[in-house]
Amino acid sequence: MDPHLLRTYVTVARLASFSEAARDLGYTQSAVSQHIAALESDLGLPLLTRRPVAPTPAGERLLEHAGALLLRLDAARADLDRFTAAPRATLDVAASPLALTARVLAALPATGVTLRALPRERVPVAVATGEADAGLVDGIAAPSDPLRLPDVAPLAATGVAEEPLAVVLPGRHPLARRPGLRLDDLVDARWLDAPAAGIPLDRLRAVHGGPAGRGFRTALRYEGADTRTLAALAAAGHGLVLLPLSAADGAPGAAAVPLVAPRLVHRVELLLPAGAHGEPPGPVAEFTGRLKG
């Protein structure tokens, strides 16, 4: 189970072709074929069907492991490289869209900043592999509870903001006048599914523990990342959305009603490579100092 073999295995699986993988990796097709053969003989079972090239059930499992493994390997290398690398003059921040609160933006240095919007699950990866110097992730959790992040590598997480959640619904909706809403009031509602711009419904169910068996029924699915569009969709009656209160407010024709039960908050956390305490002054230290202080 050499990482090289795993690397070629995942690219073969991704491209569904030995020859394409070979081109992609700068190997010969023959080498790729031998790599796969070596893996299969080592593990004692077939990992891929040929013609068409697709992972077997065992191969699917291996893909999961290999992905995590290679990620971790990259993270380790990036982490060790930080010991020798020259102090950076610029700041590279990876952030999930809803993590960019006003306070966060205000803390950014004036120059030399690259801000990269990524889906939530990619943010820890970007920080771990050194693609970003710092990360900002948002999510929902019980008040003052840390977020549940996949631990791809030892990362230090610090909470930087918490605010209430709000349900966005059309202004004329019967529930729009309520001062607060309970999730149980909304079991029969239709929801907008917006994994990028909004809060994914499955996260909510995971944190809430939810009414078992009864999932969230989704109406429209929105794949963009723009929160205002999402609020507008909710206002137009295409379904309900859950947003942090500040993002939910002020959409024309929409009402934002705070969620009062279950007791959950929208939380933003700062992610840094762990063990980078004694950092020399620089853009990263400037940013994190202003955020925490």
Add this chain to the structure above:
Amino acid sequence: MDPHLLRTYVTVARLASFSEAARDLGYTQSAVSQHIAALESDLGLPLLTRRPVAPTPAGERLLEHAGALLLRLDAARADLDRFTAAPRATLDVAASPLALTARVLAALPATGVTLRALPRERVPVAVATGEADAGLVDGIAAPSDPLRLPDVAPLAATGVAEEPLAVVLPGRHPLARRPGLRLDDLVDARWLDAPAAGIPLDRLRAVHGGPAGRGFRTALRYEGADTRTLAALAAAGHGLVLLPLSAADGAPGAAAVPLVAPRLVHRVELLLPAGAHGEPPGPVAEFTGRLKG
């Protein structure tokens, strides 16, 4: 960053000696020396000081990564091996001591069971690497919240029990007559530190979010795994302990008062290798079926 090199690196670091590591791994001392040299030249920095042999700061970081990496590698191999392995006739269960509730014990098959008590953090490892067929971990969490487990590998966790927590204190303690205790009532108390037999105090602080800055002051530290001894220590006035209510009750001379705030429960989860759905009937299926059903 070949896994072989990492393996020899961690054993060298563990044994603090090149030659001993060589003996341990079945290599020559020369080979070990070359392995370390290869790693250091690859990463571009020294990992070990010689004479005495000890990891440098960078080496310490690498140790963390390497441990996780090798673990994950073993987990992957064990996981893939499950596809080919013959169905097992016996059942190997790894469990943290407080996870063994009466209900769990009742669900164990009558014969062919090996039950291994391990510290909490080792249970997921044992399941992931295939040393155990199933695992049982306990911990504290908010009601119906899953435990926060280190994800060494894709494991499926199912809650099997939840019960209130109780503070164990001497029968003559001024607070012993109370019907319930708040953790805030006890900020000034002395605690027993019992990582194996009791609930580690740092976990409590992590879940509670706790009175920041003010840690738990510990009196005596108990390194054994016996809960009754622990309760006896508490009864003798050596400090307070937190235990699941059922384990706390019935100790002579001790009072067990339920913890009412923060709202936390003692939770036990069953851990299985993920993706092992379509298992053939056997001791494992028998056990898990009885536990869940």
Add this chain to the structure above:
DNA sequence: ACTTGCCATCACGAACGCTTATGACCCTCC
């Protein structure tokens, strides 16, 4: 000063891993 144990280095042989070349097979197109 001599021995002892440690790690580093050198030189050599075996094994590994990649390439080139070729074969077997399956589609498509004429």
Add this chain to the structure above:
DNA sequence: GGAGGGTCATAAGCGTTCGTGATGGCAAGT
């Protein structure tokens, strides 16, 4: 139906790598 282009598998050759064994430098103990 047969030629052609595509796929992956297999065989042979060859350079590199990786292990061993031997030797050297160095520090600590006697």
